[in-house]
Amino acid sequence: MTQFIGVEDMRRLVRSTGTKAFLTQLADYVRHDFSRWTEFEKSARVASHSREGVIELMPTSDGQLYSFKYVNGHPNNPKTGKLTVTAFGVLADVASGYPLVISEMTLLTALRTAATSAFAAGLLARKDSRVMALVGAGAQSEFQALAFQALLGIEEIRVHDPDVLAVDKFMANAAGFGMTLVRCTDVAEAVAGADIVTVCTAVKGRQAVIEAGMLRPGTHINAIGGDCPGKTELHRDILDLGKYFTEFTPQTRVEGEIQQAAADYPVAELWEVLAGVKDGRTGDADVTVFDSVGFAIEDFSALRLVYDLTAGKRRMVDLVPELDDPKNLYGELVGAAHPKLVEPA
Template identity: 35%
Template sequence: MKWSMTYILSHDMVTNMIHQIGLKTVYRQLVRQMKLDYMHWHDFHHQSRISAESPNGVIELMPIHNQQHYAFKYVNGHPSNPSRQLPSVCAFGCLSDMDSGIPVLIADMTLLTAIRTAACAAMVYDCIRYPQDTIDIAIIGTGAQSEFQITAMHEMHPIGTCYYYDIDDHAMQKFSDNLSEYPFNLQAINGVADIPSACDVIITATSCLTPSALAIKQSNRRKIIIAIGGDAPNKQELNRTLIENSTVIVEYLAQTKREGEIKSANPKQIITLHELVQSKQTLSNDLIVFDSVGFAIEDYSTLVMCQGWFESLPPHEFFGVLDDPKNLFSQIIQGTP
């Protein structure tokens, strides 16, 4: 029996490689790959993810393919899991060769999902930002993804002050401790109402199931709200009035209409992310929402990036290939060599 060669990337392998490369470099590599793939949007076959919902959360399968590769990611979103000492999100993904159907890469994507979500948000801001030396940013929700959101944004554009809030004091302390060595100011606030009017970017990273009263204080420059995640059934972070007064950027409209903030409101303008990256649309106002539920092309980009990291390493023997591929039963008669 011969064996097909498949790269199998464990959590430790992925983490060690990120340490070797450096998180800053990973963000830039991934933004570059995502931009390339969004530029070639029409080369991909798109579909909404397949979801299975329960009272505690959701399990999703996110497939996509082009002529070269088929990719998918399995991911869950269960916000109450930390109370059971379980991660709220865990994920794995696969990249396969379309010509043969053989997987070329299988990877733990729990950490990579947080990195790609943050890199995508930073990419969006990079496409629409005003030129300025530093930005002020606020994040509502300092859970597992929060530090990635802030550090990715800082890598693409330096942060002056980061305002942060969570209903969980422990999560706020964790956030502050993890980012204490970064060269920007950290300012805890007591709630949404304390977000300064001059804040350039507001990130909502909560599991809120009812629209929050996110009051936007007017300013004389563009304001961008990044609402991340489709990580719970019926999730809704932004109120209807805010959405209706915004230009909303979506990844894949059919999926976002079902899962995103726009499911309950009609924005002034909707722009798809591939149109934004390709500069095919003009933003019609200065209040912008990135309705970031996550889409499979971003996981494809992540897996392609990982393939580049590990292609110099010996792959694993994973899928058996028989000398006579039609005689599968021979393994039962003869045993597996």
């Protein structure tokens, strides 16, 4: 039997743990797995592109556990009441190849993206950062605000989205966060005075939502939304201004902001900064950019946390047969000779 964690199970887990506590634990798991980076099997995700969007598979393994995530990105989905990004994933036992848990990951991806952003900002942003611009008030926005409050001590959010209803939604959800919320009429106003700039828009195409001229020295940019070929959010002038940091560079060169840069544009991976192998921020005037596209190890960390938190209270589904004789698949499941009944969960 395989553990199943549906949307309602995940919702209850996060609510009972507390969103900020969950984000904090998740950032710890991400940090732990990034600190043992070389133990992981890493590959760029396998993407299937269509006119409407992309479907991706993101596998990784540390030799003991294997995980993969299925995730789609379809910017026009909200027009028909669907989510832009949905996801689910599996954690499996490498020794047997058996899946341990299949889990919803739409909510979990939102959480791990925010936790990873905050983990990266903890490495790269100025320690006295208190004000964050939030450009894009979509499904990811509240998670970013909470993660940066919990892990970075951010006190003020300056939010802008051309979709006024999205900002209304953010303001209503964040009203109880205990943060100062400032609704801004354009991107420049949101970015003005911000220590950290989080950009999470879903529009496809080469955008230049953030321009170099908007940024003051010392800013950390958390660039979430530029995450597939042809989709960027930062003006390419920022390439000359900032130091770029990646998760797994071979994937980011194809999908991230640095797809606009030369193939040898210098970057450092987060794990290298964490391990002290490469420099992160070297002074208060550096502009640092986390060119986030999302990497399989973050999903691995997230599934591992969920698996640990749900020990002993797991709903099971019959995804894999249990046979008395593993060579007798036919006889035990199909044939009449051994009419064993397996009860569904």
